[in-house]
Amino acid sequence: MIQDILQQLHIGNVNRGVSTGINWLDAKGAVIDASSPVDGQHIATVKTASREDYDTVIATAQAAFREWRLWPAPRRGEVVRQIGEALRQNKEALGKLVSYEMGKSLQEGYGEVQEMIDICDFAVGLSRQLHGLTMHSERPGHRMYEQWHPLGITGIISAFNFPVAVWSWNAMLAWICGDVCVWKPSEKTPLSAIACQHIVQDVLKANKVPEGVCCLVTGGRDTGEWIAADTRVPLVSATGSTRMGKAVGSVVGARLGRSLLELGGNNAIIITADADLNMSLIGCVFGAVGTAGQRCTSTRRLIIHESVYETFTKKLAKAYQQLRIGNPLDEHNHVGPLIDKDAVNLYLDSIEKVKAQGGSFLVEGGVLSGDAYSSGCYVKPCIAAVENAYPIVQHETFAPILYVMKYSRIEEAIAMQNNVPQGLSSAIMTLNLREAELFLSQAGSDCGIANVNIGTSGAEIGGAFGGEKETGGGRESGSDAWRAYMRRQTNTINYSTHLPLAQGIKFDL
Template identity: 80%
Template sequence: MQKILTGFNIQAVNSGVSTGTTWLPAAGEPIVSSSPVDGKDIATVTSATRADYDAVVQKAAEAFGAWRQWPAPRRGEVVRQIGEALRTHKEALGRLVSYEMGKSLQEGYGEVQEMIDICDFAVGLSRQLHGLTMHSERPGHRMYEQWHPLGIAGIISAFNFPVAVWSWNSMLAWVCGDVCIWKPSEKTPLTALACQHIAATVFAANGVPEGVCCLVTGGREVGEWLAADTRIPLVSATGSTRMGKAVGAAVGARLGRALLELGGNNAIIISKDADLDMSLIGCVFGAVGTAGQRCTSTRRLIIHESVYETFKTKLVNAYKQLRIGDPLDEQHHVGPLIDRQAVDMYLQAIEKCKAEGGKFVVEGGVLEGKGYESGCYVKPAIAEVENGFSIVQHETFAPILYLIKYSHIEEAIALQNGVPQGLSSAIMTLNLREAEQFLSQAGSDCGIANVNIGTSGAEIGGAFGGEKETGGGRESGSDAWKAYMRRQTNTINYTDKLPLAQGIKFDL
């Protein structure tokens, strides 16, 4: 791991504040990055003070004036080169993600691949930032709309996807002509430093102005500075609903834009007409992938009563085969939770579930002994519950799967929708009518609704995000780029007369 860190030049700079190739002599509190894999401290990063933060914002504002003048395809070429650099560093960065965050090595590689994919998407987008043309009611007039860069985009990312979510935002923002200030999770600062080095190297080689790619490492206070700063028109925040409400309120109070991607309480409906063997794969990966620490993790299974016992038995048997341990060992399915605070929340959720009447068919617990010295490894658990239990209504960022029984499809959809969150959802069925009903206006109320695949593993081509307490934001594909730009409507009069709209007469 030391070799990986040295390859990213992390040991040479312990500052967590950068305006691109320049690392400021940060004067804030030290942040120690500890791996949940083995409990060892990896490195220390110095966080930003308010003065450090203000210096970064000033540099970003200066850079925006120049960067927005670059033609979008030229900006796209820079992003293309970032994608190539990520291909070169995929293995090393993927291992760093796995070790610092705790997700499996395959998922670490997959996260870097997601960054590469969004670079490819953004390159194509750089030649497609299109507006509309419209017919005017006035003779000799032409109407159209165009999109302009918005300014500084503040990006607040979470520990569970320490690099991919940053790339979803930054690559799109950059081709749109914005500059970015990234506040990574204080639990995973080293992956952020590695990405900053990769991007800054490419920017320097292309003569990109200093300040287009900024990093400000720190705790909650940095996020609060971003949210309240009138110099930052857009704040994109990924994390808990509690955090998102605070960010949304602060940004809204100054009439800025908030792009929120918050908690999920995702369910898969298992129909009586489902392919149960195929469904099993999606359900188990959705529930235990990243140790249940994805916003799209499967939290609830809503199973038809006629196949309930059969599918429950399949689940229990599958959980017996799970291998839990060092995520850098590709033989393991499940790695650790991010820290011992997360373990405490996992244990509290289990106790609360039992207190409300939940029956565990696969018991949870903390693993001890050789290989589990960090204290962050837990057993994926399964409980039979009622959807109305308060703990079921809550998102627990841990591998706890809740089983719920239903009798007809309308009931299943109501149960699926019957939580405060609305991120991802799925139905497993070979019944075309059920599938279409699930996707209809009266079906799933989530931002993502899948048929015969699980709740996690979204591709970058589609807009990612959800409704209700998930925040309503959209990142990544489709037309999510519009969040990073301002729309302008233009009317051109090419006559020697000045008629008014709506037939209004105003003669002098």
């Protein structure tokens, strides 16, 4: 089956991983061997970008920007609309490739492609709403307003856990704003990116889009470093670990460029005494084990009121025993593999640290073995009873380890929720209006996302996505996130016969 999918998406045994939009370069960089954590099988090889290839791509993108920025925004939106239609036609095949290459469940693979379709729809409408403000001037006979102009090249560095969706969040908005894009996907999931480039190419050709609007440069860490340091790239959008984001942010900041950072999460759900425990269970389990705990919005911590702690943790443990772990292309399975054996080792190391720091396990973890788990990347989702102050709990564990702890007062729970370096997503489960409003108030969650009676994982594209503190402060996707891809310009027009100065300053000649 997977061979049919690869053929449909134009993935061969050997693939070029560098494109200036419609054309592919004969890349001269290193070769990536792409394999699947599902079964450990080699899928294909990818030729990555050399520094010479990279410079060719950037030069092509610069030239394209000079033309693309002059296209009316609704015309650019029409191109994005057609890309959305192309993604609809390829949703099943692309969703299966994402699932197989990354290891997330098939439903999540389909969901990721649906996110791409949704952001296309959002961007199409937005292409007719890129607006500024008008302001009253203090000077008679003057009009003052602001407008927004495209920046130029948007460099997109994406992570393995969402190999295609996060690129689309950035690219679709950047394109309707008049920017061009250079995408550096994760070296762990290059084939999904190459498939997207093939899907988009037919739309670009049909609309005579300038060569260089949609570029792809596969490669390793050095490729990302080229983008971060490149003064020709005014905006770098990077998704990944806090460690990576600090490195990117410092390099981009040193050249006074702009960075849009979506980094680590250490997300908590507060379960109050007034929570609907059955509904809470669904949000907590999916949040903790979805994508095998490899989402930036995965639920890492449960802060449970002492009066319902025993009841709820028993429900959790029972639900975990019902989880089906296996090949994610089998829709009956809930949990697939971790991305690779390095991730497995980090999972095992985290378990040992929990024990060393005084925690205990309500549901034990471990690596699964046997023919069905031959890749060596399948692990057991586990639950650990801990204290919030444990060093391991303060760290983002990118694996299906759920930390549970007790609280007695709602103010204490909110303080525990906030007392970690990260600030992405948060949630409270309660039917108590006062608790819900306190959680959403200035004295409540310090995260970029705060939910009531839904989990931490699974954001709609209509809202701006991003977090605070070590999560980076960036915002992508919905609301007014489009402004990150543009530059603001304030304009004043004097239509009078005089030239008065602001603040009443006199300068007579």
